[in-house]
Amino acid sequence: MFFSLKEYFIRLIADILEKSVISPQKTIYRLNRKVSSKDKVIRELExxxxxxxxxNHKLQTNYMPVSxxxxxxxxxRDGYQCLxxxxxxxxxxxxITPRSKGGSNELKNLQTLCRNCNIKKGIEEENYKNYVRPLKKN
Structure with missing residues (x-):
């Protein structure tokens, strides 16, 4: 006769309790500790x-942070302003050319944008270097 997995474990625990010299509470406590330690190991592995x-992702996309x-x-170079x-x-x-599309950390591929403009740009290849307003000289 086949049992469900839950039923199998219930019968196994009952069998352990019947043969056990220690109290059922201690046996249940030990079983719970084993289960919780296995859960902890699983979380650590995840x-x-x-x-x-x-x-692996960083290695495949040649990820190197900009120094x-x-x-x-x-x-x-960009005048401390969003281009x-x-x-x-x-x-x-x-x-300008995203790293995910093969872009590098060379100066010609980097530009200054504020966080909002950078988010709006997304992974599009848009170069705003031509929009730089020259700084006024005093």
Whole structure:
């Protein structure tokens, strides 16, 4: 006769309890600890798998963060302003050709955009370098 998995475990636990010298409460406590430790191990493995996925993704897309030195060069070149809207707040470095499409971290592929313009641009290949207004000299 076949039983469901749940029924099988119930019968197994009942059998353990009948043969057990220790109290049923202690046996149940030990079984719960084993289950919770297995759940913890599973969660740790899932987290490790996520980290490995991102490492693999970064390796496949040639992901290299833009260095602070290079960021400062780009901000200075672009006049510390968004090339699309001209704001000087919440500036980010944007890849003209996205890394996911083979873009690199070379200076000619990077531009300054504010966070809003960068989000609106998405993964489109839009170059706003021609829109830079020259800085006024005092």
């Amino acid at each position: 987290e490790e798998n996520k980290q490995l996925y991102w490492i 602070k030195k290079k960021r400062n060069k780009i901000f200075k 699309k809207c001209g704001t000087r707040k919440d500036l980010t470095i944007d890849h």
